[in-house]
Amino acid sequence: MDVVTEILTKIKAYQTIIIHRHQRPDPDAIGSQVGLAEILRESFPEKKIYQAGGPVEGLEFLAEMDEVSDEAYQNALVIVTDTANSPRISDDRYNLGAELIKIDHHPNDDPYGDLVWVNPKASSCSEIIADFYHLNQEELIMNNNAARLLYAGIIGDTGRFLYPSTTPHTLEVAAELMAYDFNAAELNRELEQIPMSVAKLAGYVYQNIEVDGHGAAKVILPQTLLDEYGIVDSETASIVSLPGVIDEVLAWGIFVEQPEGYYRVRLRSKGPVINELAKKHHGGGHPLASGANAKNPEEINEIYSEIKQLCKEYKK
Numbered sequence: 001m002d003v004v005t006e007i008l009t010k011i012k013a014y015q016t017i018i019i020h021r022h023q024r025p026d027p028d029a030i031g032s033q034v035g036l037a038e039i040l041r042e043s044f045p046e047k048k049i050y051q052a053g054g055p056v057e058g059l060e061f062l063a064e065m066d067e068v069s070d071e072a073y074q075n076a077l078v079i080v081t082d083t084a085n086s087p088r089i090s091d092d093r094y095n096l097g098a099e100l101i102k103i104d105h106h107p108n109d110d111p112y113g114d115l116v117w118v119n120p121k122a123s124s125c126s127e128i129i130a131d132f133y134h135l136n137q138e139e140l141i142m143n144n145n146a147a148r149l150l151y152a153g154i155i156g157d158t159g160r161f162l163y164p165s166t167t168p169h170t171l172e173v174a175a176e177l178m179a180y181d182f183n184a185a186e187l188n189r190e191l192e193q194i195p196m197s198v199a200k201l202a203g204y205v206y207q208n209i210e211v212d213g214h215g216a217a218k219v220i221l222p223q224t225l226l227d228e229y230g231i232v233d234s235e236t237a238s239i240v241s242l243p244g245v246i247d248e249v250l251a252w253g254i255f256v257e258q259p260e261g262y263y264r265v266r267l268r269s270k271g272p273v274i275n276e277l278a279k280k281h282h283g284g285g286h287p288l289a290s291g292a293n294a295k296n297p298e299e300i301n302e303i304y305s306e307i308k309q310l311c312k313e314y315k316k
Contacts, residue, residue: 031153126153
């Protein structure tokens with residue numbers, strides 16, 4: 001029995017299904033999690049389907065989480081979407097269920113769960129959930145909101161189809177989702193809009209970016225700056241791609257100071273593989289889009305030196 005069939009068999013066997021995603025969610029985390037929940041609610045109205053996790057941090061227009069009691073996890077099937085490593089799962093009660101399924105598109109460095117379906121070639125976890133529906137169309141039902149959520153997840157993780165992860169299959173899936181009854185143009189606007197404070201932060205990024213001769217770049221966003229602009233860490237996600245439009249930039253890190261004093265590191269690349277670098281600094285992710293952590297300015301310099309070396313080797 002292949003893993004897709006096994007997953008559907010498990011879903012059919014349980015009366016209660018609780019779906020989790022990663023902390024600090026992005027559109028693909030919400031899209032894959034709640035998109036799957038919507039498909040299962042439509043397909044199995046007699047079952048109890050919950051979406052669990054902490055705050056959605058500015059993505060309330062996509063979906064919000066359910067209140068889930070500890071008791072609900074008894075004899076429940078738990079599914080985690082879009083989460084590479086178990087410490088990143090939002091709401092650590094995910095391990096209280098009877099069985100655990102992992103569905104993801106990141107490299108499978110932490111194969112947690114009783115069943116694991118990981119496809120690193122997929123543009124997004126939302127694309128995988130759409131594939132799950134297509135592979136089981138005789139037993140599953142897609143509704144308009146599920147299509148809207150999965151479409152949001154795909155355009156979020158592909159940068160509106162600009163990133164290398166976009167494939168012909170990605171575009172085929174997106175086109176089929178667009179055929180459902182939701183306003184794709186309005187959804188794009190909602191995902192793209194930023195508050196004035198973040199727009200000003202974008203100006204700071206362009207004015208303060210440091211780039212070496214091989215295309216390695218860095219920007220440090222101190223907590224004092226975020227406080228001055230009235231910005232929280234989750235809002236900085238929208239500025240991560242900005243250095244990529246600069247022709248001299250090949251790979252970059254944005255270092256966001258946290259209230260606790262350490263730095264959240266967002267790494268991006270146009271070519272050099274950066275996820276191994278991220279793993280060395282308590283992180284991970286995709287070859288060209290990863291995250292890590294730096295405990296102090298010394299580790300920031302260490303990471304930046306490693307980005308420089310990767311860019312130098314890539315250009316040889």
